[in-house]
Amino acid sequence: MKPAFEDMSLQIPAATAEPEDYTGEDGLLYCGKCRTPKEAYFPADKVALFGRDRHPAECDCQRAQRMEREAAEQQRKHRDKVEELKRLGFTDPAMREWTFANDNGRNPQMKTARFYVEHWEDMKAGNIGYLLWGSVGTGKSYLAGCIANALMEQEISVKMTNFAAVLNDLAATFEGRNEYISKLCRYPLLILDDFGMERGTEYGLEQVYNVIDSRYRSEKPLIVTTNLSLDELNNPPDTAHKRIYDRVTEMCTPVCCSGVNFRREKAQEKMERLKKLMND
Known part of the structure; x- marks a missing residue:
């Protein structure tokens, strides 16, 4: 039986490249909109374990979109909670x-x-x-x-x-x-x-x-x-x-x-x- 970590490289997706994205001098994929990396390197001691040297990362605009979605979801949950409290209270x-x-x-x-x-x-x-x-x-x-x-x-x-x-x-x-x-x-x-x-x-x-x-x-x-x-x-x-x-x-x-x-x-x-x- 193969150790579970041998298949880890298959489970780590590659960063999705958009037409405006580009490769930086450090070899990483960069977002063409916010000019920040969409990839990051694994530490040297983890490269052999994962079978590749990099993994996807959030660029600034992706992070901002995620935080906006999370904030909207939190606000929705808050409104629902308050509505329930007032209905019962x-x-x-x-x-x-x-x-x-x-x-x-x-x-x-x-x-x-x-x-x-x-x-x-x-x-x-x-x-x-x-x-x-x-x-x-x-x-x-x-x-x-x-x-x-x-x-x-x-x-x-x-x-x-x-x-x-x-x-x-x-x-x-x-x-x-x-x-x-x-x-x-x-x-x-x-x-x-x-x-x-x-x-x-x-x-x-x-x-x-x-x-x-x-x-x-x-x-x-x-x-x-x-x-x-x-x-x-x-x-x-x-x-x-x-x-x-x-x-x-x-x-x-x-x-x-x-x-x-x-x-x-x-x-x-x-x-x-x-x-x-x-x-x-």
């Missing part, structure tokens, strides 16, 4: 538009949201979350969505949902309840929107506590948005709410969203446009 497709790029620049807490993304590794390591609280329409959900979108663009998995959706899912999957909650806790970042707006039944409160407590024990960061004030969170009406609120306030650093009521502004703008149309 958002309960409402409209949340995809809640980005820093679409910000109108009028929310004073936006720099706090940017800070969270810029220091994500520290936030994750320290298990630090945000409690975005304030009046209705002050942009709390939008801030949380900006954080979620920015992290997903970095291919970091985020889940942004609310307890109304969570409770509906739990009711529909009684036997798989533990696995459902475990799945929520596997996300590097979990965002619970409109906290405190869910049904206050005994069953509902128990499930809310299970989700919050499981997230707490997972030692992963949590972001919560709520219309509840800090005073309401610190002075719950009963024991069931207290054990939930205590967990949230321990996990999440309070950020007061005190901007104008953007929803009311939009409603006023629509009213003014309607008046103008009617007058016209």
Whole structure:
């Protein structure tokens, strides 16, 4: 039986010559476009092994074309990954538009949201979350969505949902309840929107506590948005709410969203446009 290396010369292709290519003074084939070698010599101690003295090499323009193809493929894979993360991470497709790029620049807490993304590794390591609280329409959900979108663009998995959706899912999957909650806790970042707006039944409160407590024990960061004030969170009406609120306030650093009521502004703008149309 012949040693495998005896057939190596048959497996090494020769460099492909184009009409404009030429042979240089060193005996190698050169690209006629970029004037760089399309061949390279084997080291002297390898010539006998491979049965020839040279092998194909990338010229500068071939290398540039390869890198361009690889970059395009990487970009395609990145877009596909981000698309999948957003499909799984958002309960409402409209949340995809809640980005820093679409910000109108009028929310004073936006720099706090940017800070969270810029220091994500520290936030994750320290298990630090945000409690975005304030009046209705002050942009709390939008801030949380900006954080979620920015992290997903970095291919970091985020889940942004609310307890109304969570409770509906739990009711529909009684036997798989533990696995459902475990799945929520596997996300590097979990965002619970409109906290405190869910049904206050005994069953509902128990499930809310299970989700919050499981997230707490997972030692992963949590972001919560709520219309509840800090005073309401610190002075719950009963024991069931207290054990939930205590967990949230321990996990999440309070950020007061005190901007104008953007929803009311939009409603006023629509009213003014309607008046103008009617007058016209």
